Amino acid sequence: MTLDFLASSPTVARRLIGAILLVDGVGGRIVETEAYDREDPASHSFSGPTPRNAVMFGPPAHVYVYRSYGIHWCLNIVCREEGHGAGVLIRAIEPLAGLDQMRQRRGLDDARLLCAGPGRVGQALGITREHNGLSITLPPFELLHAAGRPRIVSGPRIGISKAMEQPWRFGLEGSRFLSRPFR
Numbered sequence: 001m002t003l004d005f006l007a008s009s010p011t012v013a014r015r016l017i018g019a020i021l022l023v024d025g026v027g028g029r030i031v032e033t034e035a036y037d038r039e040d041p042a043s044h045s046f047s048g049p050t051p052r053n054a055v056m057f058g059p060p061a062h063v064y065v066y067r068s069y070g071i072h073w074c075l076n077i078v079c080r081e082e083g084h085g086a087g088v089l090i091r092a093i094e095p096l097a098g099l100d101q102m103r104q105r106r107g108l109d110d111a112r113l114l115c116a117g118p119g120r121v122g123q124a125l126g127i128t129r130e131h132n133g134l135s136i137t138l139p140p141f142e143l144l145h146a147a148g149r150p151r152i153v154s155g156p157r158i159g160i161s162k163a164m165e166q167p168w169r170f171g172l173e174g175s176r177f178l179s180r181p182f183r
Helices: 009-016 099-106 118-125
Strands: 020-023 026-036 063-068 072-079 086-097 141-144 152-155 169-172
Touching (some): 009 169, 020 086, 072 118, 086 099, 086 118, 099 118
Antiparallel strands (some): 026 086, 026 169
């Protein structure tokens, strides 16, 4: 996919809606994202580079993986120029490929709930710390253009305690696979 990862995180977050993301052939259509930037107090990069967030300050189009609440691995894609510290969280995917593997990893059958939330996305796709720092443009990842021009909705980010009013959560209009509906 020739997506410009040098663009701002809100721009990249919008452009990822409708794209197909696969990890070792398992995945689907990205239906929800959130943008984060270094000037954003909700971003892991806000306080500068640390061993945990170092990938956010590396080259764009690489994966930043972190553990949320000590339980879930979350998948982000770094954007902007190297050293800036911006990224896009993949919040929800419409499952299209490898559903049996996703169901086994998640321990449930309901396709709507397999990838509806960033922790669920990570678990369903088999994301681990070992993916941290890998290029999104090389195996095990595959990122394919969205078919057509998806209708995108936006609103405030969710699940954070700072800069909640920022309208940097983006979703595929009408998707039943979102983590939460847009108001």
